[in-house]
Amino acid sequence: MLFSYVDQCIRLLITQTLYCLSGLIPKQHKAVMGCYKNKFADNSKYLFLHWQRQQTITAIWISGDKALIKQLTQQGYLAYYRWSLMGVFHALTAKYYIYNSYIGDINQYFAKGAIKINLWHGSPLKQIEFDISNGPLHSVYHPSTWAQKLNAKALYHQQYVKPDFMLAASDTVKGLFRTGFKMTDEQFLCCGNPRTDYHRYYQINNHQTPFTNQEVKHVILYAPSWRDSSLTNDNNNIYAEAINFKALSTQLIDQNQILLLRLHPNEAHFAAELDQYPNIINITEWDDIYGIINKIDLLITDYSSIYIDALQYKCDIAFFPFDKAHYHSECRSEYSYVAKLPAAGPSVYNFAELQNMLKHMAVNAEPSLNVADSSRQAFCSPQTRQVLTNTFWQHSTNALDCLDELVKQGQHEAIKKPA
Template identity: 60%
Template sequence: MNAILLLIRFVITQLIYFVSGFTPRSHKAVMGCYKDKFADNSKYLFLHWQQQQTIRAIWISADKPLVKRLQTQGLEAYSRWSLLGVWHAATAKFYVYNTYIGDVNQYLAKGAVKINLWHGSPLKKIEFDISNGPLLKVYHPENISQKLFAKAQYHQQYVRPNFMIAPSDTVKKLFSSSFRISNEQFLTCGNPRTDYYLRYKSEDWLQLNLPVNTKQVILYAPSWRDSHLNSTTNIYTQTIDFACLSKQLQKSDQCLLLRLHPNEAHLASELSQYPNIINITFWDDIYGILEKIDLLITDYSSLYIDALPYRCEIAFFLFDKAQYQATCRSEYPYVAELPKAGIDLFTFRDLLDYLNEFANKHHDLTDRGPLNSELTSARHQLTNIFWQYQHRSSLDCLDAFVQNAPISATKKPA
């Protein structure tokens, strides 16, 4: 895209965004999610608001089958560029989203109260804290041409939220830096994606067609490797012999649930034919089953932080650690000092040996046994770091916020 086209795009998008700031806005919330999915924090807050009628909550997505599915369930949802989708995006007082305003509509949000619920805990550097990797040019362009491109191509990344939620002071400090907002712009509370299942029952587990003799359920949920953004190489099949893994899982009466990141979902399509390996990458999200699994295997993802309150054990499969550190976003310095929530595994052989050892612990779906004292201590420390305000329900805090009612003892966000 040449400079003239970039300039034209920049002028048009900024003009539309500016004009949207003058439309009258009524007391309702438009909500959405990354990749036009129905997932994560905004999903669970939407479901809560729909059930409690706290505020008129409207789901916006470009995924027409998803919109139709929600409508058949009696939920209010519209396609992004439908007449009603545009109308509600242009006239809603609240925008509630998981990543950027584009989860709803990035061109019609000016003048709305923008509430970014985000979708993870900051382990890898995010947004304006990014200091390396392919996303560096998005947030730190070096010359006029790059700045024009960034402003035109990544408009929504530069729109700051009015409010965010933070489950701890550590998270608040990092969000404040990365999104360039003040401490006064936070609600300190839990996350809807975890608070929801403290109040409502999940039926997600019933969707799984587990093998009859399953004694342990393992969730493998690796992080997105942004250095492979434009690559067609399947790094998982290069690293893991899935046929061999399947044989061992069958022998040990274990079942592995495979959940790749939405940005890598296409890589999971060839991994659905192996016995005792169930591909759940297409699921909206996996928060409804965290309390049921026996073991979570991840890597650089903050998903393990969401799993801390549950009984599952945790392991980290870091098969590309050196390459990841060199080419992807770097981690925040504090991460190196965190207590370990589980064992590090570096090779496929390490993974097989660990799964075999784990199988011999004879945990099953009804009796996992106690965690050892070292893991219990680490989890306690990590919980204090990441879930300092977990006793404050995000559902209650956000209810109070949109109703202009006091939050705790004050009318200002804590």
């Protein structure tokens, strides 16, 4: 135990020393960008691609994946391994840090003095950051004992580094980010997200799909949320326990449907044993799904905010919260406002109900919780869907234009960082 405390003290000292010293380095008008899990994905990816097209600012991709760096370099992009000489140089001297989760997407030790723009990776349905009130992440943001406080400062340095700016597509989202990240209203850019705005901006619709050469009736995307409880217990594949994938595969074949399986990056190892069945395609390792989301007929999720992005597309939405009680008690609670939202689609709670919904979709071209229950409406009405869209996508300004304007302003004058 003593060794653990000493080790944490040493780590804290090194981290804070490096971070503070990095603030003494003069910054140049350029942006370093990165993504969680060393991927090339999400909001930062699409802003990076936009800036490559428009040459708005010199943008440099930083990652710990050498294979990815090689691939991006071969495509003509500026990209460097995180701990290479040039990777460290750009991380130390960039005026802008732009990331999807935390500054560690780029380099958590060298960001002081840079303007930090957190594009985040979802709209808050479940509690985030300093709003988290239960589960294994609670002690990270709300340590109570001196041991927990030392642990939080030593191991979770980047979680305590506040961004200077974030994007908010609605006042609802802004209010949640404001408390979750302890920010002020002045720190928000009221606009959409690069990952959805990019494809509209450039009208791109050429993503190769794994079902291009197949005549299928429906393409279904199953994209559940990450279970925080896997931090302490990742041995049981809860998806294999909740779904009989062999039986599901047989049903999909009979109904001429394809299911794309997209697990959270933190649970990618669970997907490896689930991609052996026909008509079930594992796309967990894809960078993201925004190139094909307009080809999806039905999105099935649970507590993930991916359904909020899907509101901007034509696909129908359904929910499969098979472990709702466990999730809310052992992972994270939802924000209170979620219970007051109108439903974006039906909810099913076990495999039999899931099968019935997909079967009814195949027969009637729309899902229903129970074929015999005509009183149940399959999806929300257009009016209800519009209410949800307005709740989360109130501000129509394109994120790419908004971020262009921010960095162009910074090219000619110092951007005043919010206090």
